[in-house]
Amino acid sequence: MNFASRMAQIAPSPTLKVTAEADRLRRQGIDVVDLGAGEPDFPTPEHVKAAAHLALDQNFTKYTPSAGIVEVRQAVCQRYAIDYGVTIAPDQVIMTAGGKQALFNTAFVLFDPGDEVVTHAPYWPTIPEQVKLAGATPVIVQTSPEDGFAIHADAMIAAMTPCTRAVIVNSPSNPAGALISETNLRAIAEEAARRGIWVIADLTYEKLIYDPVAHNLPAILAEVIPDQFAICSAASKAYAMTGWRCGWTIGPKAFIAQCNALQGHATSNINSITQRAAVAALTGPQESVTVMLDEYRRRRDAVTALLAADPRITCVKPQGAFYLFPYVADVLEATGFRTTSEFAESLLAEAHVAVTAGEGFDAPGFFRLSYATSMERLEEGMRRLHAFITRRSQ
Numbered sequence: 463m464n465f466a467s468r469m470a471q472i473a474p475s476p477t478l479k480v481t482a483e484a485d486r487l488r489r490q491g492i493d494v495v496d497l498g499a500g501e502p503d504f505p506t507p508e509h510v511k512a513a514a515h516l517a518l519d520q521n522f523t524k525y526t527p528s529a530g531i532v533e534v535r536q537a538v539c540q541r542y543a544i545d546y547g548v549t550i551a552p553d554q555v556i557m558t559a560g561g562k563q564a565l566f567n568t569a570f571v572l573f574d575p576g577d578e579v580v581t582h583a584p585y586w587p588t589i590p591e592q593v594k595l596a597g598a599t600p601v602i603v604q605t606s607p608e609d610g611f612a613i614h615a616d617a618m619i620a621a622m623t624p625c626t627r628a629v630i631v632n633s634p635s636n637p638a639g640a641l642i643s644e645t646n647l648r649a650i651a652e653e654a655a656r657r658g659i660w661v662i663a664d665l666t667y668e669k670l671i672y673d674p675v676a677h678n679l680p681a682i683l684a685e686v687i688p689d690q691f692a693i694c695s696a697a698s699k700a701y702a703m704t705g706w707r708c709g710w711t712i713g714p715k716a717f718i719a720q721c722n723a724l725q726g727h728a729t730s731n732i733n734s735i736t737q738r739a740a741v742a743a744l745t746g747p748q749e750s751v752t753v754m755l756d757e758y759r760r761r762r763d764a765v766t767a768l769l770a771a772d773p774r775i776t777c778v779k780p781q782g783a784f785y786l787f788p789y790v791a792d793v794l795e796a797t798g799f800r801t802t803s804e805f806a807e808s809l810l811a812e813a814h815v816a817v818t819a820g821e822g823f824d825a826p827g828f829f830r831l832s833y834a835t836s837m838e839r840l841e842e843g844m845r846r847l848h849a850f851i852t853r854r855s856q
């Protein structure tokens with residue numbers, strides 16, 4: 463069969479592939495420890511669900527403006543005013559079907575064939591794939607575990623050329639859980655402003671930062687590059703709302719109008735009930751976010767210690783998000799696997815533990831393990847992982 467040429471340029475999502483295979487095994491009655499999924503294991507907070515029930519009971523089930531009802535866009539503005547002290551107007555916000563559509567709209571509104579877009583690796587695969595779908599070329603700046611996968615402004619700036627249209631930073635990052643420092647973002651934004659380059663920040667995990675470090679990226683963007691920035695974020699991870707499909711893009715008014723024009727011909731508004739739930743999530747009590755974060759922190763520390771039982775596995779302590787990204791090159795050598803893809807496939811087939819191989823994140827020798835699952839399942843997963851390595855090392 464013949465498909466559009468753009469389809470030849472993209473690869474299917476590696477995380478969704480793992481989830482599908484884990485599902486297949488589960489349907490055969492196999493007890494799979496799934497550490498592949500990138501979503502909170504917590505339920506959506508009660509007050510958020512109550513707002514959705516009410517919306518349904520009030521028959522709030524019709525089309526809304528494509529950018530979202532003004533109440534939810536105001537709720538986003540209010541959240542960013544409280545969290546970051548920035549002033550954003552509702553016409554600088556569009557509600558999207560998750561962070562994914564926020565980034566997709568941005569790519570399609572901004573990028574042309576021939577444009578280059580600088581971003582950092584290890585990356586969440588959707589970021590470069592969307593750049594390619596828009597016809598542009600991703601330019602990848604590698605970060606390294608030696609300094610905690612820190613994003614260095616000088617390396618990002620060195621990758622800029624006259625063809626650079628935008629820089630995309632993801633902080634906290636998936637899969638490494640790294641944060642960009644305010645100083646580095648400011649330096650990137652200043653250089654971008656000088657060169658007329660857009661700065662796009664994927665802040666999908668912005669609420670999941672473990673220590674009280676300065677991370678006011680919105681204020682820096684609004685101050686340094688007010689005419690050429692986009693913030694893409696979502697309710698998905700912060701409020702355990704992955705299935706509701708609620709994200710947003712914030713940016714200059716004219717850019718948001720373009721996102722709206724695009725979305726108006728693609729998906730129109732996001733689910734009306736979700737919009738009312740999102741108002742409750744964004745303006746209601748935020749304690750549930752802290753409770754989840756505390757639990758993720760506990761799991762991060764516990765699983766890091768369990769992984770360290772094998773001295774050949776090294777792992778940077780993530781500063782945010784809910785993934786560990788261990789380096790297992792020595793384990794691969796000892797067990798005879800050539801790649802972490804092969805390792806992860808056998809781990810799933812034989813030990814029934816699902817993790818995501820690093821190759822998909824442009825990080826061979828690593829794999830990603832999500833700790834957004836119960837402590838008990840994590841402990842079981844680590845037991846199976848170590849037993850698998852021991853068995854394969856013989």
Ligand SMILES: Cc1ncc(COP(=O)(O)O)c(C=O)c1O
Pocket residue numbers: 500559560561562563586632635636664666695696697698699704708709
């Ligand atoms: C870095 C990053 N950005 C954006 C998203 C989009 O999330 P969603 O579309 O579910 O809101 C994800 C989801 O895994 C992510 O990891």
